[in-house]
Amino acid sequence: MNLIDTTAAPAAGARAPVEIAAPLAARRADAKRSLAGLDRAGLAAALAEIGVSEREQRMRVAQLWHWIYLRGALSFDEMTNVGKGLREKLGAAFTLDRPEVVVEQVSNDGTRKWLLRLPPDIDGDKPHDVEMVYIPESDRGTLCVSSQVGCTLNCSFCHTGTQRLVRNLTAAEIVLQVMVARDRLGDYPGRDRAVGPGLPTEGDRLVTNIVFMGMGEPLYAYDSVAKSIEVLADGEGLGIGKRRITVSTSGVVPEIEKLGREVGPMLAISLHAVRDELRDELVPINKKYPLKVLLEACRTYPPASNAKRITFEYVMLKGVNDSPADAKALVKLLAGIPAKINLIPFNPWPGTKYECSDWETIEQFSDIVFRAGYSSPVRTPRGRDILAACGQLKSETEKLSARERLALRAMAAAAE
Numbered sequence: 001m002n003l004i005d006t007t008a009a010p011a012a013g014a015r016a017p018v019e020i021a022a023p024l025a026a027r028r029a030d031a032k033r034s035l036a037g038l039d040r041a042g043l044a045a046a047l048a049e050i051g052v053s054e055r056e057q058r059m060r061v062a063q064l065w066h067w068i069y070l071r072g073a074l075s076f077d078e079m080t081n082v083g084k085g086l087r088e089k090l091g092a093a094f095t096l097d098r099p100e101v102v103v104e105q106v107s108n109d110g111t112r113k114w115l116l117r118l119p120p121d122i123d124g125d126k127p128h129d130v131e132m133v134y135i136p137e138s139d140r141g142t143l144c145v146s147s148q149v150g151c152t153l154n155c156s157f158c159h160t161g162t163q164r165l166v167r168n169l170t171a172a173e174i175v176l177q178v179m180v181a182r183d184r185l186g187d188y189p190g191r192d193r194a195v196g197p198g199l200p201t202e203g204d205r206l207v208t209n210i211v212f213m214g215m216g217e218p219l220y221a222y223d224s225v226a227k228s229i230e231v232l233a234d235g236e237g238l239g240i241g242k243r244r245i246t247v248s249t250s251g252v253v254p255e256i257e258k259l260g261r262e263v264g265p266m267l268a269i270s271l272h273a274v275r276d277e278l279r280d281e282l283v284p285i286n287k288k289y290p291l292k293v294l295l296e297a298c299r300t301y302p303p304a305s306n307a308k309r310i311t312f313e314y315v316m317l318k319g320v321n322d323s324p325a326d327a328k329a330l331v332k333l334l335a336g337i338p339a340k341i342n343l344i345p346f347n348p349w350p351g352t353k354y355e356c357s358d359w360e361t362i363e364q365f366s367d368i369v370f371r372a373g374y375s376s377p378v379r380t381p382r383g384r385d386i387l388a389a390c391g392q393l394k395s396e397t398e399k400l401s402a403r404e405r406l407a408l409r410a411m412a413a414a415a416e
C-alpha cells in the first residue's frame with residue numbers, strides 16, 4: 001500500500017537526499033545477531049543460547065524488553081540493572097544493531113523519509129533496501145512502514161508495483177523500522193529530541209501512530225505483520241496501542257477477518273474504484289476478490305465500530321474515477337460499514353499514464369461524500385519537495401551513478 005502514492009521532482013530549496021552510510025557487504029558468516037526487534041520468545045531463545053537457565057529467563061527477558069523497547073538502548077552496557085557478567089556474555093554473542101540508514105530526506109514541511117538497508121537474510125545474498133516515511137502533525141507523528149521488499153500486486157497507479165517482489169520482511173525488520181525512526185528523532189526518554197518545523201508540539205512522543213502503507217501488501221506478509229504489531233503495541237515497551245496502528249490492504253479478503261480476530265488493529269482498504277471493471281485495472285487483486293466480497297469482509301471485520309471506523313483510501317485520477325456518479329456510487333457501496341474516506345490527490349510519477357484530478361473536481365467529489373455523512377478529508381500531499389512516494393526513493397537511489405554516490409557521501413561526511 002502506498003500512503004503517499006504520489007511523486008514529484010524535488011522543489012527548489014528542498015534538502016538534497018543525503019547518503020549517510022556506505023552499502024553493506026554481504027553478511028559475514030560470523031556476524032553477530034541483533035536482539036533489537038525480537039519478541040519475548042525470541043529474546044528467551046537468545047538467552048537460552050548463552051546459557052541463561054529457564055528459571056531466570058522470564059526476569060531477564062523483562063529487563064531486556066525494558067531497555068530495548070522502552071529506553072531504546074543501543075548497547076548492553078546501558079543496562080545497569082543487568083549484572084556485568086551477563087552483559088558481557090550478551091555483548092559477546094549479540095548486538096542491538098539497527099539497519100543502516102542509507103538515505104535520509106527532510107521535507108520543508110517536516111516530513112522525513114528514510115531508505116534503510118537490511119542485512120541479507122541468507123549468507124552471500126545482497127542487502128535489501130526498504131523505505132519508511134514519517135509524517136508529523138501538531139498532535140501526532142505517523143510512521144508509514146513497509147512490510148515487503150517490492151510488491152507482487154502491480155496496482156497500475158502505484159510506483160512500488162513496478163518493482164519486483166524480493167521477499168517479505170521479518171517481524172523484527174518491521175519493528176526495527178519504528179526503532180530507527182525513534183532513534184533518528186531522539187524519541188526515547190533522555191535522548192536529544194529532534195526539533196524543527198512541522199514536528200509535533202503536543203504530547204511527549206514523536207512517533208505516535210503506525211500505518212502499514214509503505215512498500216508491499218501487508219496481508220501477504222501476515223505472520224510478520226501480526227507478530228510485529230504485538231511487539232509495537234506492548235505497553236511495557238514501544239507502547240503504540242492497536243487503535244493507533246493501521247494495516248492497509250489492497251483487499252486480501254481471506255486474511256482480513258483473521259487479522260481482526262487474531263490481532264485487532266485498525267483497517268484501511270486501498271479502494272480507488274467503485275466498479276469491478278475499473279478496480280480490476282487499478283488494483284488487479286480485485287479480479288480474485290471483487291468488490292462485493294471485499295466489502296462483505298469489511299462489514300464483518302471484528303474490531304470495526306463507529307468508534308473504530310475502516311478507512312477507505314481513494315486516489316483521485318483525472319477522468320478515471322473522479323466523476324460525481326463515482327462519488328454517489330461510493331456512498332452507496334459503503335452503506336452499513338463504519339467508514340471514513342480518504343481522498344488522495346494523485347501526484348504522477350515518471351512513466352505513469354494517470355493524471356491528478358482537478359482541484360474543483362476533488363472538492364465536488366468530497367462534497368458529495370460529506371453530504372452523505374462521511375468525513376472525507378482530502379489528504380494534504382506531504383513531502384512533495386522530497387521524493388515522497390513509496391518506492392520512489394529506492395528507485396532513485398538505484399539510478400544514482402557511482403560519482404553521484406561518492407558526492408553524496410562526501411556531503412554527508414562534511415555535514416558531520
Ligand code: SF4
Pocket residue numbers: 001002151152153154155158159160161162214215216217250270
Ligand atoms: S499492493 Fe503493492 S502495488 Fe498495490 S498499492 Fe500497495 S505497494 Fe502498490
